[in-house]
Amino acid sequence: MESSLKVMDSIKWYFFGIILIAAVIEVIWANRKHIQVFNYNESLGNLGVFIGNQLARPLSLAYKYMVLGWIESFHFFDIPTNVFTVILTFFVTEFGYYWHHRLSHEVPLLWTLHHTHHSAMKMNLTTALRINWMGNFVSPLFYIPFVLVGFSSKIIITCLAIGLFFQYFLHTEAIKKLGFLEGVFFNTPSAHRVHHGSNKKYIDKNYGAILIVFDRIFGTYQPEEEKVVYGVTTGFYSNNPLKINFLPLIEYFKGNWKREKNRIKDIDSN
Template sequence: MDFTTLIDNPEWLLMLLAPLFIGLMLAEYWIGQKRGRLPENSAYKLREVACNFTLAGMHQLADLITGLLIVQLYLWLFGWHLFDIEMTVSTFLLLLVLQDFCYYWFHRASHRIRWMWAAHVAHHSSERMNFSTAFRQSLMYPFAGMWLFWVPLVIVGFEPKWVVFAVLLNLGLQFFVHTQWVRSLGWLELIFNTPSHHRVHHGRNPQYIDKNYAGVLIVWDKLFATFEPEIETVRYGISKPIKSNNPFVVTFKEWQTMFNEVRRKGLSFKQRLSILFSPPHD
């Protein structure tokens, strides 16, 4: 497959990267876990890995189905783009940086707005951290509004197919930060999101909650005061554990809890909105 075909069909990117992802998971298991080089909370457990893979499949299917509608919306919005941007190496790099900036705000919103957290909590619900955790995604992201955060890129003048490719490339690169195998990457820690930074993000230690939202560049967290270094040993998971490897429970538990609260009798309209859009309990 040539690069032009890939750009025209960006949804194939993660599938092409899948053999690399699987290879790294096998290496982490055999070299790290089987030889006792990794902590217990990085261990691959069959039921959880099966849950993670099922969640990934559900997520991909939801993206493919809703993506058809979202791309049509992007194409419609592209009709009002502000600038005619020719895609060159420099403008592609600019797109990657701008998309990463937008990802930071999507990710931050996913922790600070309960409606969005209801989708994102699936990713944080595991009390383990290994490469398979990256597959732990939710089919509810399109419903929660993830796609809204890339709209500015389309309106500015980046073609929708390039925007979608940049989004998927960013998500693909984030696979590599879901591990306890790599302790530190030296000077790269100053600029990029690394396993150390992302372990903090998955922590439920009080000082680690709602920190390190970065996708690829950690500079956004440093710029907007959400950075926290990894010092204390990370305790993974959420403050109210789901305690299930059923992918449907993992996906819909918080949605069910949230809507049950909204339906309580005696609440005003403002109170119901507050339940949906205030910061989450976890």
């Protein structure tokens, strides 16, 4: 596990470089096009959430390897590692991600964690950084069945990391609809803009990470057809990283968290 953590730690700096360059390009694009895709306070809040995740990252990553590595010792089958099984593991991980993501919208307690990501009112690359601090300790639990079957925990974690990196570039308005590629196989910025919409027709749609095929299979795919209204159904929530992460969970245990019209009805934090 220690060697895997070192490899992941060295790779992350290359990822950070690419992420930073992409963000700078998006800022330049928005300024030249005079498009208001950024809110200064919200972006600062997003960065605050991101910094918190990075501080907790060594612990959360070690936790993933520990939990899934321990479960791996009880596996039912010995699945060899080769090109075919790596590809199969990728699809299995995408399937697991789809259902984890979908349940994070449909189960009130899980939504208190995922709400962090959806409470952003703007769609830009900093929005991708708005991930709940506690969510990283819950997500590995959804992949336990696949590890028990015999799929490699290390490959699953690697696929999740690649998926997270891919999804970073979906959080933008700079890339428009991709024509015949929309809704076929891969997820796109257009499809993910829909996912972040609070429009009635966009709510609880397009859960895929890299792939969109499971949304097609399970009937949750929705193309981008009208201007997206970003954020949660109650509007502005908060730009305070602590409130963004913890207030929904606190309100849940107070009994102030309700589900209405096939959507979690959020509390009013104003």
